[in-house]
Amino acid sequence: MNDQALIARVLLDNDQHAFASLVRKYQHPIRHFLRRLTSGDHSLADDLAQEVFLAAYTKMQSFRAESSFGTWLHSIAYRMFLNDRRKAHYTREVSSELVEPSTTHNAEQDILVERLMSHLSVGERTCVTLAYSVGMSHQEIVEITGMPLGTVKSHINRGKQKLVELVNSNQPQKRSSL
Template sequence: MPPVSSAAHDGDDVRAAAAGDRRAFQRLYALHVGRVYGALHRLAGYDHARAEDLTQDAFIRAWQKLPGFRHESSFGTWLYRLAVNVALMDIRARGADPVRVVDDEHLPDSGETPFCAAERHELEQAIGRLPPRARAVLVLHDIEGWRHEDIGDELGMAVGTSKAQLHRARQLLRKTLGENA
């Protein structure tokens, strides 16, 4: 018998959680927290503490808005969009304030070679130093795979502006990391 997809389980848990079942929401949390945190960690400029706060805020908002979930998309898609919106509102609220760069001790040990880990760390720091809107466009487009139309809708900018911000972010990364980047 083929395994039941997580989306099928999501449906039951979503309905139960929308009716106030905290255990169902805990199951949804456990299933989706990794993807949500990963996206928010990148959008927060690799700031672990900020990403944790944003993840908590996203799940609190999801709990509050769950009774209004219309099932027009999967719960995972809805939650992911909600979480990204939480991060984008945080970026807007912070304006162009510089992002705190993480220390080596906050980076997870992924079993990488020291050379690869150093390159990854350098890239994360460079992304973290990008202006907030350029960073958001870069992360959403190049890492999360969003289309410029969707980025424009989410960030309240024209498609051309999204493309220009992506170009700017890439130029700044090349300048920071060297021309071979």
């Protein structure tokens, strides 16, 4: 069943199973996106992701299908992150609980990238993640962030440049100090 059909069932029948299917489908990209934005604070990212889906459920009627459901969720996640950052004066410190030695190679790479993200500004982090991790177009990033197209492009270029420099200068070997 496609997204539109699931959304219609949530709106018309208040179908919890349909909403659970949507959550199951989108929890992975939304949680990863928030993990990148919070520079690897997994508990905060998951809390925000919970709020994102709760907000999506209550505001489902305002979804106009002008963009995809995934784009809409990412824009809610981005706004949630900015609100939380404003409220909590988010710091760039990475909690020690994030070091998970038993994780797989892919998970290690995720943690590495999340930590590298702390060297980027919020705008750069957001644009680089949406462009390279989610695979969104510049126009979709403009819709999500509300930034002008030129700003999005410069954030992507600058963020990419910073990450390449960090990785190529053997930054991963100094992971514990990030």
